[in-house]
Amino acid sequence: MMKIAFLGPQASFTQLAASQLFPKEELIPKINILDCFNDVAHGHVDKAVVPLENSIEGTVSMTLDYLYKTPFITIEAEAVMPIAHHLMIHPDNNAYDIEKIYSHPQALAQSFHFLDAHYKNVQRKDFSSTAAAALYISEHPELKRAAIANQFAANLYNLKIINRNIQDFEQNHTRFIIISKRKEQYYNNQLEVLGEKSGLIITLPNDHSGGLHQVLSVFAWRNMNLSKIESRTLKTGLGNYFFLINVVGKWESVLYENAIAELESINTQVSFLGNYKEFLLES
Amino acid sequence: MMKIAFLGPQASFTQLAASQLFPKEELIPKINILDCFNDVAHGHVDKAVVPLENSIEGTVSMTLDYLYKTPFITIEAEAVMPIAHHLMIHPDNNAYDIEKIYSHPQALAQSFHFLDAHYKNVQRKDFSSTAAAALYISEHPELKRAAIANQFAANLYNLKIINRNIQDFEQNHTRFIIISKRKEQYYNNQLEVLGEKSGLIITLPNDHSGGLHQVLSVFAWRNMNLSKIESRTLKTGLGNYFFLINVVGKWESVLYENAIAELESINTQVSFLGNYKEFLLES
Known part of the structure; x- marks a missing residue:
């Protein structure tokens, strides 16, 4: 039986997600997102489930920061859950x-x-x-x-x-990811698949105007469609920043690997988080 | 005396920010971010202070969504506060x-x-x-x-x-914005200015590959440097999305206005949130 850390407490929305993603594994609540990342990094657990967007239980920009900071972390799946109170x-x-x-x-x-x-x-x-x-x-x-x-x-x-469903807005949802060090793709035929994507973290060499545009050119001529792009600054004021980017669809090895090689040749740091499926969860 | 709504409760971090930004005005706590936007939209208050990044008190992706959804909302200032517990x-x-x-x-x-x-x-x-x-x-x-x-x-x-300062990480900070309908620029000579920027919300006509790249081209050749870019999907699965973009520096009227005209000519919807300063707050 695998050990799966999740952002607690017991009966949190993250546990509701983790219990659908890993119905037969041991689920271990953690008090913060950092502990989920650290436990995966140090091998104390096999995987972890953490919120990526819109959680009422964790500051999810922390998830972006730890995806950037934690070595060897990969994403195995993304899961979307409508919020139902x-x-x-x-x-x-x-x-x-x-x-x-x-x-x-x-x-x-x-x-x-x-x-x-x-x-x-x-x-x-x-x-x-x-x-x-x-x-x-x-x-x-x-x-x-x-x-x-x-x-x-x-x-x-x-x-x-x-x-049931007393929340004021229907369209609200929370997004979770499964993280691990295994470079595996999570799959579960009990859950509806919404799509497939790849996650990349890209750090620009310096704050030069048009740097992001240059990076996106690499994706554009290959028809690599982006479904998410989010920048995070590394300091309080202006300064260095990194981006989380999602590329839609299957990772086409040769063409896409060349994209990474090209990005690295212009002094951009690229961390490939994995190619993974997006699942729909019940709320 | 102006009425300033803020994301409460009393003594929240947002009040700590609002009290530095508006030391002489009436501060009115609101239970959620939506109410702050609605009160500004309906003229019940003059301005509001809401978290934009990293808050432990509100789901700040809501702030992005309401910036997108609320008509005539502009940003008067951004303020950064190191988190100190x-x-x-x-x-x-x-x-x-x-x-x-x-x-x-x-x-x-x-x-x-x-x-x-x-x-x-x-x-x-x-x-x-x-x-x-x-x-x-x-x-x-x-x-x-x-x-x-x-x-x-x-x-x-x-x-x-x-x-004092018992938090584990020094670099953690929360980012707030002042919203209003006034198209004014907030200024306060008691606070350190970190920089100047403009906020734009850009909606792509459809999910076509390279659409964002095309948008960024408009900024790139004008040397308009971006300090933040964040995408938000409008639905649970894949689909339409919009971007919040920050352009660094003063808004150079002719060149930059042309950028907006160009974006609109390729069926991109652009909402200009304002040109404003970024201030450093005490924690």
Whole structure:
């Protein structure tokens, strides 16, 4: 059985993702994104699942920074999960009795219009995570409380969902990646495949105007289509920066390898994070 | 006196930023980033301060999305604040008495090595925000508790800082923007200026390979240097996306206006967010 680190706590959205990606492996919660990277780097775990975009549980720009800083890290897969918040209570309680609603401030904020329409006069209280709120509800059946949390927390703590999908915006989603040192491609025929891509981290030699344009020329004439590009500065003010770039589709070895060779010949540092599939998860 | 919305709660890092940017104006906490944008859009406030990068209090990719979605929004300034966590107690208590340390999970995680070295056997407890932890400490002098929070929270709640700058990494920082509908440039001679830039949001007509390269060509031959580029997809899977781009330096009207005209002539949608200065804040 493999050991898979994930950004915790128990019943976090990342665990909800990790449990779908690795239903049969040992899942180990970590308190921060750095620990997930370090445990993979030092071989304490086989792989890790961390958020890449839009998480309410971690500063995901940290994920970009550690992808840049951690040697030999590769991406095995990307996974997209629509964000779904559910209102849940202890099964001994009744929906019309609720006196207070607990959750992470951002989950409360993301459910604002639903709460305003249906629980206008019910007091709301911030918890450090949606999972912590769900755990509290499960341990206090004598209190008339509800939590906003995910499906996984409802299952784990045996809570009853009284309102599903109470988030205000349908299109919101969180994006996760599986990281490891194995240069493998993750595959799971139980999950819908949304596409295939490659990840590259590119560091420009210096801050010269048009440098990024020169880099993109290398991709453009090869018809290598980019689906993501994100720059990160390395210092507080202006200064050096690196880019995470996603190239759509299969990695065509000769043509694409030449692209990397060309980039390196103009003093650009290129780190190839892998070619991998993008999966759709359930929320 | 102007009304300035900021991403709350009271004593959040965003308030610490807003209080330096607008020391004499009325600061109004908002529960989420969307409300900050809406209040500016509907004229309920004059301006708002929201995180753009690296916040532990908000999903800042939301800021990008609302910059894209909210009509007539402009950026008046950008501000960078090094992240500094301090350990603080009620002034009636003693440092060597501490039995528990409270804070936001990410602040606890970011101070992990300090806590491990100096308060190894002291229990840690998650709070929904660093500010909530500081408030709790101030209200419970009878408990031997400490909080990890910022300087502003220490001042606001009259707490005594017993250890300064306990965060594990020096280089960490948060980036904020001032948004409004006024097309003004914010200036404050009390703050150090780090640079000047312009913000543009660019939407490509369709997902064609090399589209971004074509866009960047327009900037490259004009020697318009880019300091940030970030793409955001509009849907769960592959599909349309938009870019936030920062162009370094003063906005040179004729040459740069022509760049926008050229981009529009190739069916690219361009939204000019403003030309503004970048300031350094204290943490």
